[in-house]
Amino acid sequence: MKPLGKNGRKKLEKVHIRLRVNGEETEVAFAPHKTLLEVLREDLRLTGTKHGCELGECGCCAVLVDGRPVLSCLALGVAMEGHEITTVEGMAVGTELHPLQQTFAELGAAQCGYCTPGILLTAKALLETNSRPSRDEIKEALAGNLCRCTGYIKILEAVELAAARMAGGQAEPAKETIYGWE
Amino acid sequence: MMADNGPDAMFVAGGTDLYPNMKRRQQTPKVVIGLTHVNELRTAKGQPKDGVVLGANVTLSEVTNDPRIRDAYPAVARAAELISTPLLRNMGSIGGNLLLDTRCNYYDQNYEWRKAIHFCMKKDGEICWVAPSSPRCWAVQSSDCAPVMVAIGARVKLVSTSGERMITAAELYNDDGIRHLNKRPDELLTEIHLPPVNGWRATYWKLRRRGSFDFPVLGVAVWLKLSKDGTVEDSKIILGGVGSHPIQAITAERMIAGKKLTEELIRDAAQAAYQPAKPLDNTDFAMTWRKEMARFYVAGTLRELAAQN
């Protein structure tokens, strides 16, 4: 998003800043016009964060900043100093998947998987403020994340299943979710 | 800092309007001045009975979730809640929303696309492709909160090195797609003053293709003061998304003044209100249908407010 002068090349110096990503402090130097998306993917090689438009129109690039889901393609990397950033790579604890990651895998809610990181993080933020959301509340929360593969249904079901499990239940998916209706 | 950089500098709050425009080279400031760290702009103060003051940088999510706004200014909460997507509302500010650039399908395109149409008057070109014979730009006022702020009579504070001034939201807007704001580039919007809540009622209806993402192709904000027996003492009917500024439906307002909102009057007022709407073929949906919908939406908002007790 570098401000471009016609034909004129600007000499831009890198900024060197400290970021907290997935609970770890890291130092990184990058050109100041770089978006958080670019810093994460290109400079930190955290390529789990995806992009589908880089204009705020798809939701693929969602990450958590201080626990709130935002679009990394419209945030500047330099503005992130002092904030806690969570990407999809930071959801699992060790080898233990987050319940959402587990249910998304179980129900095939990640078909091509490209919208998945953004959706997982948005859903994680939802479940942290509303532990048992209704179907409509989940739809509202995910209304800024497009998916072209699933028709969203397996995604909604996976969020519900994860919520039930996080509430301490031994929840299993409905038969119809897996096998269709009789 | 703004004073140093002159017209080549722009403020940025959430960046959800400015950054996409910069990526598409519609707006090309040499310097952007971030406002996120200015804490004074990030708070909401006051109580509804005296009027609530919103810092310009309060995010749309915060506006929506503020109990004072939800309870006392439901039209504002509703307009904010209907903007873009939950992710964007966590970033976008109320101030940025009121100062949103006007939009047009010939303009909100990247550089190469605009080059293919030989650019237009709003940026890099000479002609308006929506209305080629017209001397002006017809880009559309597309902020959801703008018509509501105009309808309820909110005021905004503008600050610069040469002092500060308070103007009404209505005064902020100009009927021109390019010079759509009565605000100098060096003026910082700091506060939005919502009026005291003292018996008026207001609502906002938004028309768009999908339940999220989409900008309004029509937004109707109505503010009413009714007497005990339901007679209209005062009103504002403001149409957004169908012109370069929030359009006041004055004929309709006059028509309902001093009368009770019967079904028949509502229909007549809606008929009168839809006349000034001038949708052009530069947004989503067929323009004739958008104009039609103004009638339906005005009637709907009036009915909703008339039914509130």
Added chain:
Amino acid sequence: MAGNNGGKRGLRVVGKPFVKVDAKAKCIGELKYADDLFLPRMLHTKLLRSTVPHARIISIDVSKAKAYPGVHAALTGADLPPITYGALPVSEDEYPLAIGKVRMVGDPVAAIAAVDEDVATEALDLIDVQYEPLPVVTSIQDAYSMPEPRIHEYGELGNIHRRQVYEFGSVEAGFAEADHVREDITFYEGSTHLALEQHASLAQFSHDGKLTLWTSTQDMHYLHRHLAKVLEMPASHIRVIATPNGGGFGGKCDPFNHEIVVCKLAMVTGRPVKICLTREEVFYCHRGRHPVLMSTKTGYKKDGSITAMHHRTILDGGAYGGHGVASTFYTGILQPTTYTLPNYRFEAVRVFTNKAPCGPKRGHGTPQPRWAQEIQMDKIADHLGLDPAEIRKQHAIAPNSITANWIRIGTLSLRQCIDKVVAGSGWKDKFRKLPHGKGIGIACSAYMTGTQTPIYYNKLPHSGVQLKLDRSGGVCVFCGSAEIGQGSDSILAYIVAEVLGIDPFDIRVVTGDTDLTPVDLGSYSSRVTLMTGNAAIEAAERVRHMLREAVSAKLEVPGERLSFADRRVFDSQNPDKGVSFVDAVCLAEEKYGTLGTTGSYKPPAAPGKYKGSTIGPSPAFSCTAAIAEVEVHPETGIVVVPRVWIAHDIGQAINPVLAVGQIEGCVYMGLGEALMEEMTYRGNRNLVHKFPSFLEYKSPTTLEMCDVITYLVEEPDANGPFGAKEVGQGPQLPVPPAIANAIYDAVGVRVDEIPLTPDKVLKAIRAKAKGQEGRYGPSVFPTCPMPPAMVVPTPFQGGDGKALEREPAVSKK
């Protein structure tokens, strides 16, 4: 339990909801898509694209760009051999970078490789291109009336790319037999795939002269051939790796200019070169749904049986051929596969226009004719006072039959599918009984499971699988298929696990790599599960035979008594007697040496013998019935779809949860096309795409998506692996017409044009209120000179699958 046939049939893996082999990698962000790859010294590419829709190129000057600091190479068409390529051999009409002229806004003209994307973008501004504009062909009407200037020289007639005319039986005789004849003119707007992943490619040229391309492609094999041709290199020196696709839907099937360009740039610079398209550029790649104008004239009897159909289509193809000739066939050739149709005439025309080229999108060419027939069926039922569900059921095509155009149908449980959705939706209590503004509608379809012939003529297998086993007990499956999210990698693991009696997670799957994996033709035409599945079964059975022989010798149990299950090989009469799977592999390795088998698949020959008969036939047909419920607001025309019931005959679900997910995805895409998606252009200012963005190209969000009640109907087909048929495309077909039919039930108007936007619905409602015809849609069908039909006697007439002599005279209309 529906969807759990596998259990009933004694299968242990097939039919069970195993987690996909790549699911966890996707959920933790570990899976690498093409743009996630970084190589040391990698350069970045940007393409300069045409800003004019149709023009001769007078000059291109890249000298300033070349000299710009940070730029390593600048290419134009002159830097590549003047060799064309294109998806189909009959229409190889593309250059990687324009030579001589540009044919659409977005055609690539020059390419820059630079140290980063910013520098490359800045350098694009320094390229000077002079164009001499040519008249622009904007529409079907233009293409008919403007033979000159020609967009391509090789088309059949002026700007008409292709014409096809077939007559099976005699429509004239069929119409004579009918009680009624009606003609409907309908339109299906174009739409694009809008996969979330933007196309990306990374090329590397090594100093031993070998080229590697990682790219988001569905059809790696075809791309491989085109690269060899255009780069003039032996294919054996080129390695194409299909990275996991972030959505395909047909949009990553064609070989693309940017793929060839990064290869060339890697060869020129000696450095790895990457490109990732912007969203806008993805719209220029397009290859999506053709806009199709249709006229469907149908003769029918009082009982609703169809005596003849004369179906005409005109496709707005855009600027290039691509898969267009096949798309053109598909707008007619599968029409006889759903309801009994004794006489059928089909005339199709594809035109060139100066727009992004159309091609294969989910359902490739068939959602349009399905739309035409299904809304017409509804009108026929209405006219005859019959129940539209009943009439479909009565005239549904019989299983194990041959259609008028010589397509062999295997299993087909369309009637059962209709019963499921009728019962589930409460159709009988709702149809024509819901209050004004609410409605319900039905539509059906059948779809192929892979094509009988490959894209270029050859007699080689369509799919190959290799298995490698060793003493560790490890099983590795190699196959050239491309994972685009449909689960094709997982299907291989499930099938091999089923045959060998092990767990899918014991298996490693390697796919999509021309160096490592045997050829598979790619992820298109719903062919993957059937073809790679059958090849995998053959390879796995061959290795099972080796294990069986080895274990039989060791245990002294006759081979045919040995069972493979639970990671063991054992005597089925005395299950305690056996060896572990690992030991069985060791025994086999000892007996046979290094273990490896292959399997291949080639579809059976089809009965048709006429020219063109190779398009349409498929090893197996799936079928679907869908019922949609709608709410139509009579004052605004806004349509909301709360619910869709859908039953799909999948033969055998290899994995039910993935099958249900595919059906839900199909309903979603059908809903989007029905209500909002449109790929439209602005003709007033040059011919630009109206809104090449995610925001303005409308696709449904969570809030527009309807509830879906899915029924899996399992009628195994002898040609499918374990009886499986397709599920990735067919279920989309009935969704748009079911919605249109439901709108009629709700407010009594017909909208014969997709998308069903509120302005159109409201116009029809208003017209009806004024006493005019309550309809919105096209009413004129333009004509052009057509060649004589190829006349083919049907099986019902005792034909032999061959064509008669061509019709003598040029047909009139």
